Amino acid sequence: MSRFVEWLDQRTGIRGAMHAALYEHIPGGARWRYVWGSTLSFCFFVQVVTGLILWACYSPSAQTAWESVFYLQHHVPGGWLLRGVHHFTAHAMVVLLAVHFVQVVIDGAYRAPREINFWIGLILMQIVLALSLTGYLLPWDQKGYWATKVATNMLALVPVIGEPLQRIVVGGSEYGHHTLTRFFALHAGVLPVLLTVFLALHVVLFRRHGLTIRDPNRAPDITFWPQQFLRDAVACLAVMIVVLVLVLRNYPSAEPGVPLGGQLGAELGAPANPAESYAAARPEVYFLFLFQLLKYLEHFSPIVGAVIVPGLVMLSLFLMPFIGRWQLGHRFNVVWTFALLIGAGVLTALAWYSDHSGRTPESQHYLEAVAAAHAQAERAVILANAPTGIPPTGALALLRSDPKTQGPRLFRQHCSACHSHAPIEGSSDPSQAIVAEKPSAPNLWGIGTRDWVRGILDPKQIAGPHYFGNTSHKEGEMVAFVNDTIGSQLEELKGDELAALKKKIEDVTFALADEAGLIREMAADIPARVVAGRVVIVNSETGFSCIDCHKFRDQGELGLAPDLTGYASREWLMAFISNPEHERFYPETNDRMPAFAANAENPLANRLSAEDLALLVDWLRGEWYEPTAPNPPAN
Numbered sequence: 212m213s214r215f216v217e218w219l220d221q222r223t224g225i226r227g228a229m230h231a232a233l234y235e236h237i238p239g240g241a242r243w244r245y246v247w248g249s250t251l252s253f254c255f256f257v258q259v260v261t262g263l264i265l266w267a268c269y270s271p272s273a274q275t276a277w278e279s280v281f282y283l284q285h286h287v288p289g290g291w292l293l294r295g296v297h298h299f300t301a302h303a304m305v306v307l308l309a310v311h312f313v314q315v316v317i318d319g320a321y322r323a324p325r326e327i328n329f330w331i332g333l334i335l336m337q338i339v340l341a342l343s344l345t346g347y348l349l350p351w352d353q354k355g356y357w358a359t360k361v362a363t364n365m366l367a368l369v370p371v372i373g374e375p376l377q378r379i380v381v382g383g384s385e386y387g388h389h390t391l392t393r394f395f396a397l398h399a400g401v402l403p404v405l406l407t408v409f410l411a412l413h414v415v416l417f418r419r420h421g422l423t424i425r426d427p428n429r430a431p432d433i434t435f436w437p438q439q440f441l442r443d444a445v446a447c448l449a450v451m452i453v454v455l456v457l458v459l460r461n462y463p464s465a466e467p468g469v470p471l472g473g474q475l476g477a478e479l480g481a482p483a484n485p486a487e488s489y490a491a492a493r494p495e496v497y498f499l500f501l502f503q504l505l506k507y508l509e510h511f512s513p514i515v516g517a518v519i520v521p522g523l524v525m526l527s528l529f530l531m532p533f534i535g536r537w538q539l540g541h542r543f544n545v546v547w548t549f550a551l552l553i554g555a556g557v558l559t560a561l562a563w564y565s566d567h568s569g570r571t572p573e574s575q576h577y578l579e580a581v582a583a584a585h586a587q588a589e590r591a592v593i594l595a596n597a598p599t600g601i602p603p604t605g606a607l608a609l610l611r612s613d614p615k616t617q618g619p620r621l622f623r624q625h626c627s628a629c630h631s632h633a634p635i636e637g638s639s640d641p642s643q644a645i646v647a648e649k650p651s652a653p654n655l656w657g658i659g660t661r662d663w664v665r666g667i668l669d670p671k672q673i674a675g676p677h678y679f680g681n682t683s684h685k686e687g688e689m690v691a692f693v694n695d696t697i698g699s700q701l702e703e704l705k706g707d708e709l710a711a712l713k714k715k716i717e718d719v720t721f722a723l724a725d726e727a728g729l730i731r732e733m734a735a736d737i738p739a740r741v742v743a744g745r746v747v748i749v750n751s752e753t754g755f756s757c758i759d760c761h762k763f764r765d766q767g768e769l770g771l772a773p774d775l776t777g778y779a780s781r782e783w784l785m786a787f788i789s790n791p792e793h794e795r796f797y798p799e800t801n802d803r804m805p806a807f808a809a810n811a812e813n814p815l816a817n818r819l820s821a822e823d824l825a826l827l828v829d830w831l832r833g834e835w836y837e838p839t840a841p842n843p844p845a846n
Contacts, residue, residue, distance in 0.1 A: 237422060241438035245422065246446035247311040253447040254304045255410065258342075261297040262399065269349070271395040273388035274605040276351035277482040281595055281606065284479050295458035295476025301343050302457075303450055305497045308336050309552065316531070316548045319541055320423035326532040328416040331409050333528055338406045343495060345398035351391060352480035353584060357492035359394070360386050365517045387485065481587040482607040490580035493566070500558035503565070524551065586642050590616055597836055612822075618830020619645060621823055625807060630655050632831070635666075635677055651681045652804070658831055659727030659779030664720045670698030683802040688760060689772065696754070712754075718744035719755065727779040729832060748775070762795075769794045784828045786810075788819070 220226045237245075268287060270279040283290035312332070315321060321329035348359040363386060366377040380397075382389025433439070458476050494502050501521065508516035527547065534540040566577045587610070594609040595601050602608050610616045622632055622645055629652040633644040644656075654677040657663045666672040673693045679685045700712055722744025724732050748757045749766050758767035763775040774795040777783040786793065790810040792801045806816040808824045819827065829835060 235418070235434060237433050237439055240433050241442055243442055243446070244314060245439060246443050247307055247314055248417075249443035250446050250450050251304060251307050251311060252410070254300050254307065254450065255406065257300050257451075258297060258304070259403065261293055261300070262403070264293055265297055266399055269395075271349070271392055273351060273391055273483070276349065276391060277479075278595075278601050278606050280350045280352075280479055281592070281601075284476065285592065285596065291476035292458060296454055298477035299454045299457040301346060302495070302497070303454055304339055305343060307450070308339055312336070313548060313552065315423075316544055318423045319535065321532045321544075322535050322541075323532070325416070325420050325423070328413060328420065329532060330529060331413045331416070333525070335406065335409050335413060337525075338402055338409065340497075342398060342402050342406070343497070345394040345402065347495060348391060348394045349398060350479055351483045352588070353483055353487075353489045354478075354480045354492060356483035356485075357489040358494050359390075361492070362494070363390065365513075368514045368517045370514075370518075479588065479592075480584060481591045481610060482605070484607055484610070489584070490576060491584040496559065499562040500555040503558040503562035506562075583642065587616060593838060594836060596838070612826070613835060614826050614829035615643070615835040617823070617826045618835075619643060621819070621827045622830070625818060625827070626655070629803075631677075632656050650676060652802075653678050653682070655831055657833075658784075659724065659729055660732060661720050661724040663779070664723045665716075668693060668697065668716050668720065670694045670701065684800070687800070700754075715747050715755065719747050719757075720744070722748060723775060723778050726775065726777050726783075727832070728777075728781075729834075731833070770798055773797065779832070781828055781832060781834075784831065785824055788824060788828065789816070 216226075265283070268279060268283045268290070270276060280294070283294060285291070287293075315329065315332065344359065344362060347355045349355070363377060363381050366380060367373045369376060378384060380390070380393060382393045461475055493499070501516075504520065505513070505516040508520070531544045535544055537543075565571075566574055568574050569578055590613065591606060591610055594613060595606055619632075619642060622630075626632075627645050627647050629647060629650065631645060631647045631650045631654045633639070633646045633654060634656050635654070666678060667689075670693050672678055674680050674685055674690050679687070679690055684690065697712075697716070701709070704712055718740055721737060721740035722742075725737065725741045725744075745764075747755050748763050750756065751759070757763060757775065760772040761767055761775045762769050773787075774783075785808075787796050789808040790806045790813060791797055791804045792806070793810070797804075805818070806813045807818040808821065809816050
């Protein structure tokens with residue numbers, strides 16, 4: 212081995228380079244305050260190593276970026292750990308940059324002959340921030356997409372070169388696929404190369420000028436190895452421990468049906484959707500101060516908060532070597548540096564409090580948006596992990612074709628002005644429960660289920676707000692029959708007669724619910740109950756004789772009351788929503804409900820497309836994919 216080292220040293224001079232690095236002269240002895248530069252170099256090394264591995268797993272396109280990150284996060288062993296380390300080490304670099312900058316200013320390491328190295332350090336700071344910004348977009352999730360879009364829009368505010376610069380960064384006039392590829396090229400190629408070049412220059416100039424020592428006589432002079440090296444190593448280890456704590460802070464919690472990585476490492480939101488606004492979009496925590504500053508200065512021109520103020524601050528930092536020449540210049544620089552840090556900290560705290568206090572409508576709206584975003588992200592993971600997997604059209608297609616995701620949106624848009632969709636009793640998933648401000652039509656929660664039918668046949672409910680109480684049908688024959696006939700019998704009959712009547716009601720409930728064909732309503736005793744209920748429906752001797760008004764299967768006539776054949780089935784609901792005035796439903800007694808989709812009588816009805824109508828109906832029926840059951844309960 213020694214012969215090989217000797218051979219290598221003769222050709223490369225590696226021993227001399229190692230000796231120069233390890234035995235660098237340190238006046239005044241080893242100190243913990245000298246570790247910050249080494250921790251920054253360590254973080255950059257970690258970023259390079261983890262970034263190269265992430266690069267090998269990443270597919271930079273609008274249709275594959277989220278999908279490749281999802282696969283890394285949830286299916287590659289340790290992928291969540293790798294991505295988490297890369298993500299939080301980037302955060303650590305920003306914090307360490309601030310600490311290192313403060314140390315440089317306090318020590319006066321910007322003064323001659325170190326001005327150029329100080330300016331190079333400021334350039335390195337801008338490159339690190341640019342790396343953080345460009346990396347934010349690469350997962351191509353909702354959070355990164357919308358937050359970065361705001362940042363690219365701000366580029367256009369730069370005087371003269373703003374719009375051309377924005378087109379270069381965005382990759383044209385439209386923010387989208389080419390923006391992602393440009394950001395990937397910047398994040399994985401251009402910026403790391405620039406960082407490496409300027410970091411090398413920074414180290415070379417640092418070696419040339421040496422440490423800036425405020426009190427060189429405090430201790431005997433030493434060399435970098437071993438005392439300062441040990442301090443640097445301990446500091447780097449501490450940084451890595453903090454990073455790992457952030458990565459593993461939610462261990463071992465994981466949602467059912469979601470791989471362990473679902474709650475660990477860096478967050479992955481739902482796939483980016485340009486057609487859907489995202490109220491929870493915020494920059495990373497180290498940019499929050501600028502976000503808050505823009506809010507405070509929004510009554511001025513946007514250019515003030517986005518360009519002028521940040522530009523003046525950076526100019527003041529670049530002028531520090533000149534200001535420091537004055538008698539009180541160094542003190543001014545130190546005070547100004549701390550003023551900037553305190554100001555940024557206060558603005559960051561205000562931004563966080565403004566979002567998370569819950570004391571204002573804006574804060575409540577933000578917290579609701581965050582909860583909805585987390586729910587949608589979890590849903591995207593569940594769908595992507597389904598047996599059918601991600602289609603060639605991409606993961607966004609999974610959400611766009613998911614009734615559980617799209618149903619609430621469509622219901623709020625088209626139905627919630629009149630209908631509610633909320634449980635009468637008990638709690639539910641907040642994303643699925645919708646309460647109309649002024650309900651004037653039936654509550655559609657659990658439509659087609661036995662509980663739903665049971666309510667229609669209940670004198671205490673049918674004329675109430677959850678059924679026909681707010682409609683013109685409150686005075687109709689159905690309400691009168693349930694109240695006058697069934698209601699009076701329930702009050703008058705006793706013993707076996709009362710039990711027989713209740714059994715008939717329950718049999719009808721089973722028979723009508725069976726028409727909906729909901730799998731979750733199936734049970735071993737249902738067939739017999741369904742047959743008995745069908746007899747009650749069509750037989751006048753039972754006291755019901757529903758076919759006097761309704762058509763049921765091959766008996767009764769259309770036009771008097773809604774057809775009970777296939778009641779609340781997928782086809783029945785789609786036909787009803789398309790045209791409630793069809794002879795199968797309410798040809799003469801329709802209560803204000805318009806036609807929502809194209810139909811034979813009204814081919815131009817276009818409130819709902821065929822695809823949206825199917826999604827809305829499947830949602831109302833509770834038919835969507837879940838890893839534990841083909842149909843989740845609707846109530």
